[in-house]
Amino acid sequence: MICHWFPEPTFLFYTPDLPGLLFYAHIPAMIIACFVGFYVFFNARYLLLNRLLFAIAMCFALWVFINLLAWTNIHSDVILFSWTFFGVLQALISVLSIYFIYVFTTQQDISLHIKSILSLLLLPVLLLASTNFNVGGFNLDSCDAFDYEGVLFLTYYSFLGLIAMIWIAVLLYNHWRQQTTKTRNQTLILGVGIELFLFSFFGMVYLGSMAAIADFYDSSQIEFYGLFGMTFFMVVIAVLIVRYKTFNVGAQAAEVLVIGLLILIASQYTYANSTPTTVFLTTLTLILSAIAGIFLLRSVYKEIEQRSEVQLLSDNLQRANKRLRSLDKMKSEFVSIASHQLRSPLTSIRGYASMLSEGAFGKLPQKAQEAINRIADSSTTMTSSIEDYLNVSRIEAGNMKYELSEFKLAEEALHIVDDKRSEAIKKGLLLLFKSKLVSSGVVQADLGKTRQILHNLINNALKYTPKGTITVLLREDIDTRIIYVDITDTGIGIKADELEQVFGKFQRAKNANAVNVTGTGLGLFVAHKMAKQMGGDITVTSGGDGLGSTFVLSLPMQT
Ligand code: ADP
DSSP: OBOTTSOOOBTTTBOTTSOHHHHHHHHHHHHHHHHHHHHHHHHOTTSHHHHHHHHHHHHHHHHHHHHHHHHHOOBHHHHHHHHHHHHHHHHHHHHHHHHHHHHHHHSSOOOHHHHHHHHHHHHHHHHHTTSTTTBOOOBTTTTBOGGGBOHHHHHHHHHHHHHHHHHHHHHHHHHHHHSOHHHHHHHHHHHHHHHHHHHHHHHHHHHHHHHHHTTOGGGGGHHHHHTHHHHHHHHHHHHIIIIIOTTOOOHHHHHHHHHHHHHHHHHHHHHSOOOHHHHHHHHHHHHHHHHHHHHHHHHHHHHHHHHHHHHHHHHHHHHHHHHHHHHHHHHHHHHHHHHHHHHHHHHHHHHHHHHHHTTTTSOOOHHHHHHHHHHHHHHHHHHHHHHHHHHHHHHHHTOOOOOEEEEEHHHHHHHHHHHHHHHHHHHTEEEEEEEOOOSOOEEEEEHHHHHHHHHHHHHHHHHTOSSEEEEEEEEEETTTTEEEEEEEEOSSOOOGGGTGGGGSTTOOOHHHHHTTOOOOSOHHHHHHHHHHHTTOEEEEEEOSTTSOEEEEEEEEBOO
16 A cells, blocks of 8 residues: 555655654664674674674664665555564664673673573564564554554563663673773773663664654654664774774774764765754764764874884884894804914914924923923913804804714713823812713713813813812713713802803803903803703802802713
């Protein structure tokens, strides 16, 4: 049936006899809901939160669309058909809103238990939507079905809106209580937005329908005001997107959102009836949204500015880092080249010095002999310093090569002790070698490097012990399969606070200089790094100043 006394709408909805507020309230609300819904959905559709917001916005947009259809259409069948869906969509909006807030507060999907409760609440509406409980007839005089609307059905689905409001308030309040002050604002803003939306939408629609049923025809326009709640809710969502990144939308994309919203609101000047009320309302909304937009964009720009500052700093840092790395490389190369260049002339100096001192060029006078011995000693010290520099530059360039093999650690230690014995006797020191090994004491390590480490540790013990005993002891831990060499001396010792630093590069303890022993502070640095690389370690203990020290080299047993 057709309501002949009403004009057929042009452009689907437009009829001049209807209040301008109808278009003003419906069309922007629908477009804005679609805009924000799609926007959030397509920016991160993999997030459940975004999908739920999209579903709420779509249900709302559809509700608005069929409501507009019911207002403007003059075909009773079309109007009645669309009437069937009001309750369904409203009920869906209320359960989806609860679902949405659950996901917002817990960051995860809801349990099957809650899903069942929500479905049960929805069920009566779904079952009764197409029956007389919903709408039972049509009034051709007024071209609507208000008179035949089932009050019980209407009350039930409006009541769902109330349930949603209470449920959401409880959820958000509990969440808010557990949050820190910093993150609370987000919850508060969303809470106000969604509660106002539900209140205005459900409340006004219910009031409007009841007023129409009670025959206050004009009062049905109350529901127009209810729709503004959605626009407000969408602005709230925009705030959450821009300020709190709730929906994982980037800052620049938010700019598009704000400008899009403003254009949408402004665009209704072109289609809304130019009554003073609509012009006033459009202008008011536009001004309010523009103010909110300016604040939002300012925070976006601030963020972009901060980001570009951070970017600049990080670029500078990267450049400085690159330069440092190349300088470091140059330094290592320089040390390596210089050391190599020094090594060969030194070798010939040492060679000639020993030939001279052994009388290869005839017997030398006593004074010349002493001088030549000094030359030999100094060039030996220099060779070992150069060797240290070369090792450091190899370690730092990552060029140190390790060739693991199996050998008896005790044998190597004994060789070095024997080598050093004459030096110890010269200094009046007792150099002892002991072994508590039960196993064959075979370790897996680089032989050359292990000799170098042992040489360094025993040499240090001799250097830093003016009188007393040096003991080299081998022991093992069968359970952890580690062999230890303890080099204990009765020398100058190391203060507790200097114990760790002796393994550092160029680090020497204060008393080392006091006893007038020359050194570079590199030997232990190199030895420690080497031991670590071979799966072992070097540790040190000391009774303190003047109370001797013990260096312990540990290496893994053969596998
Ligand atoms: P250096 O060339 O100075 O001997 P090392 O790296 O071999 O360099 O040793 C670093 C520092 O550790 C030494 O300067 C010294 O202060 C301390 N040190 C090493 N061995 C001993 C030891 N047996 N007794 C006391 N101090 C030691």
